[in-house]
Amino acid sequence: MANNILTQNDIRHVDYKDIDLLKQFVNPHGRIMSRSKSNLTAKQQREVERAIKRARFMGLLPYIQK
Amino acid sequence: MTAEEANAPAAAESAETDDVVRVYEIGYHIIPTVKDEDIENIVGGVRAVIEKHGGNFIAEGAPALTRLAYPMQVLTDGKKEEHDRGYFGWIKFEAKVSAAEALEDTLRGDANFLRFIVFRTAREDTRSKMRPPTLREVKRTDTIKSSPRRAEESSAPVSEEDLEKALQDLTAE
Structure with a gap:
């Protein structure tokens, strides 16, 4: 089992409203971390990606950060 | 094959999916210029649309004034208005596919909504209990x-x- 934030905290669903959780998967510029950095499984990475994109659309996370 | 025959399977498929009950979530931003007293009425309107189409509520987050990560523009009376905050709320509900479509259609024409999103989700609470230390x-x-x-x-x-x-x-x- 991959050793990452989601499995360590037993998180099965990633919610777009969990900004504090999602912020751990974006870099200081606001870009989504690659799987090699996030250490997530492919399924988890897809979930996180979907949640971040929803949060961006709803103005909870920035698209870019200067 | 005529055009009717070609469309027949698609029509049958949509009729099948129309009856399926699914769990949805709607997240919305109400424009910040709306008065505090009116917010409850606006949310009540959303709930009424869901109830009208036979939906059941699972969970709800009351709208709260939130700062946006970037300014959003809305067209009001032909003029562009920029907002840097909005009343963000959400409702998780169970309804037919047609109800979700109807909800999207009604919200699209509502000027009180800055932005909204409707998507399929899981019944259980998806928010994590983890807090960064x-x-x-x-x-x-x-x-x-x-x-x-x-x-x-x-x-x-x-x-x-x-x-x-x-x-x-x-x-x-």
Whole structure:
């Protein structure tokens, strides 16, 4: 089992409203971390990606950060 | 094959999916210029649309004024208005596919909504209970630093004799 934030905290669903959780998967510029950095499984990475994109659309996370 | 025949399977498929009950979530931003009293009515309108189509509510987050990560523009009376905050709320509900589509259609024409999103989700609570520990640690180090200083100040009830002795020692040097 991959050793990452989601499995360590037993998180099965990633919610777009969990900004504090999602912020751990974006870099200081606001870009989504690659799987090699996030250490997530492919399924988890897809979930996180979907949640971040929803949060961006709803103005909870920035698209870019200067 | 005629056009009718080609469309037949698609029509049958949509009729099948129409009856399926699914769990959806709607997240919305109400424009910040709306009065506090009216917010409840606007949310009530959303709930009415869901109820009208036979939906059941699972969970709800009350709208709260939130700062947006970037300014959003809306067209009101042909003019572009920019907003940097909005009342963000959400509702998780169970309804047919047609109900979700109807909800999207009604919200699209509503000027009170800055932005909204409707998507399929899971029935259980998807928000994680995990909290990042960083903020708490900072507070703890602050209290540790401040407590010994106070202890030093309070533990200095020096008698006059001791003071004079110390002064004499200093002057002798």
